[in-house]
Amino acid sequence: MSIWDWVVLFGTLGFIVIYGVVKTRGSKDIDGYLRGDNSMKWWTIGLSVMATQASAITFLSTPGQAYEDGMRFVQFYFGLPIAMVIISVTVIPIFYRLKVYTAYEFLENRFDLKTRTLAALLFLVQRGLAAGITIYAPAIILSSILGWNLNLTIIIIGVLVIIYTMSGGTKAVSVTQKQQMAVMMGGMIIAGIMVVRYLPDYVSFGDAIKVAGKMGKMNVVDFSFDWDDRYNFWSGITGGLFLSLSYFGTDQSQVARYLGGKSVTESRLGLLFNGLLKIPMQFVILFIGVMVFVFYQFNQPPAFFNEAAKNKVYATDYAPQLRQLEAQHEQLFNQKQEVVQALTTAVQQEDETAIAEAQTQLASIETASDKVREEVKTVVKAAVPDTETRDTDYIFISFVMKYLPVGLVGLLLAVIFSAAMSSTASELNALASTTVVDIYKRSFRKEGDAKHYLTASKLFTVAWGVVAIFFATTASLFENLIEAVNIIGSIFYGTILGIFLVAFYFKYIKGQAVFIAAVIAEAIVLYCYNFTDIAFLWFNVIGCVAVIVFGFVLQAVLGEKARK
Incomplete structure (x- = not known):
């Protein structure tokens, strides 16, 4: 700088x-x-x-x-x-x-x-x-x-x-x-x-x-x-x-x-x-x-966007492997240049047949390029074990x-x-x-x-x-940082929202019932996060609905003793 x-x-x-x-x-x-x-x-x-x-x-x-x-x-x-x-x-x-x-x-x-x-x-x-x-x-x-x-x-x-x-x-x-x-x-x-x-x-x-x-x-x-x-x-x-x-x-x-x-x-x-x-x-x-x-697509991208981590690899015995993979990555990029230019021309001429052909070729090259990038990450991890190899968060700042x-x-x-x-x-x-x-x-x-x-x-x-x-x-990187913050929020927000919605709109449900319902709902969300593949955005719905449903059930079970 x-x-x-x-x-x-x-x-x-x-x-x-x-x-x-x-x-x-x-x-x-x-x-x-x-x-x-x-x-x-x-x-x-x-x-x-x-x-x-x-x-x-x-x-x-x-x-x-x-x-x-x-x-x-x-x-x-x-x-x-x-x-x-x-x-x-x-x-x-x-x-x-x-x-x-x-x-x-x-x-x-x-x-x-x-x-x-x-x-x-x-x-x-x-x-x-x-x-x-x-x-x-x-x-x-x-x-x-x-x-x-x-x-x-x-x-x-x-x-x-x-x-x-x-x-x-x-x-x-x-x-x-x-x-x-x-x-x-x-x-x-x-x-x-x-x-x-x-x-x-x-x-x-x-x-x-x-x-x-x-x-x-x-x-x-x-x-x-x-x-x-x-x-x-x-x-x-x-x-x-x-x-x-x-x-x-x-x-x-x-x-x-x-x-x-x-x-x-x-x-x-x-x-x-x-x-x-x-x-x-x-x-x-x-x-x-x-x-x-x-x-x-028109300028050679790095094989790995975290340049500082890549420079550490150059100082290790893994440097020849990394340079070989970078050469392969550059070769694939050079192959892609002709196809990208063909796609651009086809787009300008609105030639759908040429566009489809270029898309097919690009998909093949992209697959090969992604494979090389994964191999680069493997080498980086082997050379510098404490380095985070997912480089998505470095793409924009690397360009800057x-x-x-x-x-x-x-x-x-x-x-x-x-x-x-x-x-x-x-x-x-x-x-x-x-x-x-x-x-x-x-x-x-x-x-x-x-x-x-x-x-x-x-x-x-x-x-x-x-x-x-x-x-x-003491923290370590998640798979993607912006997702990490939203995942953490989604684990807890649904339960909190459920408590507030009950407070605003369901006067029948009282304190004892909603408290127990919230504890159960949070346990369900934590189970979903750890043991299912449900997309994290749905945790907000699951936690919220669970508080409301269990609140009604528990209020009915607890009855008059809990009506305060």
Whole structure:
């Protein structure tokens, strides 16, 4: 990286941290620290909600996901706009009327303390794990790309977030996320424009889209139904709906964003703003990944995208094997060039016969190329056993580091750091809020004054930050980072959502019944995760429905004794 890239990177990060500290310093009580004095406008809420979702994993993994699997991941978000409407109509007015600090306070009013505590603990477990992954994911890739020590990178990200989150609480998280969102989307759009500009002169933007489509990457909507298929219209519109209802309606990292609104109307508009723009935002990020795929049809891609790991192999006895496989990979790419150019010409001439012939040839070459890549991964694993060989998450950042001009590299790295800081800040703030309000204040220190709870909130913010950093330093990569976060959420969200839906809509079911039902539902979801091949999005439906069904059954069995 050039000096200007470093200036852009640290200048952007420094501005965000200082801005967050200066604009929000001096919270006098827990209301200002945890609810931001209810001063947020709808556009701040909307951008904050979007930025909370848009972790570094989004910008690292999503383009790689599209590179390998096409656009179909966008279906994951199809249920989100419906969820935004439901939450705006039903959930927000209740939370405002009760003047709650966290979503789980409502559960004690409706049921009892143990149900509130159970829901809070489920949230703390899943969000605590997710916070570690949120830090770890960009850190392991950035440390590899920049040559930094992994643990040092994790600590830098974690400490930067802790500083301004502890200083200003919810308001600091929300106001800094506006700047972070501008950096994130601005940087990604510029990267997308650059990818298209780097295509050969004879390949127009329209040609690139058509070539991507003929190579199976523009698979935006799939109406086929398959329980084991993670991404299709039906899993997105149902499982995605339940996941979004859980995330935005019961996850404190999101609830805190709109509880800080000036009014019910501001909070509703903020959520609807998110519902309107989230799918286009994910579409753009996925589309950039598809364009990177098209770019690499005309430019030699690496046989293994994690260059730092590959360089370690060169220093071992496995170097000759790796170079031999890379030569095979390059030879296959050279064979593919003629076919790709033939496909492009056929697309431009709308010659379906030639298109079909080129597709068949490309499929054969791609199969051979994939086989070589798998052999490369085997060699890398043998040479450097502790290296993660799935390189999907390195695809986009590898392109950035190799092809983008001076300054833009620093900006794209700032995008990844900003996204990591943004989502982690929301998580730490939510973890601290839930710990203080739902656990510490309710069950351990009931009579403290406002200053005591403010201090406790800041200390728990630091404590959860340390926990997240520690977990990040001991974590290992999942198969795909963006899937990892959603899998963790899906394991817990369905049960939590079931508890809340019972609380909102099924007055017949009381505290004892819903508590036992939630424990059973969570056990069922954990069984499904460990012993079945059911796609993870369905866990949200299974957990939620199980809570409701078992709640009705148990209430009938427990009868009048449980009607309180």
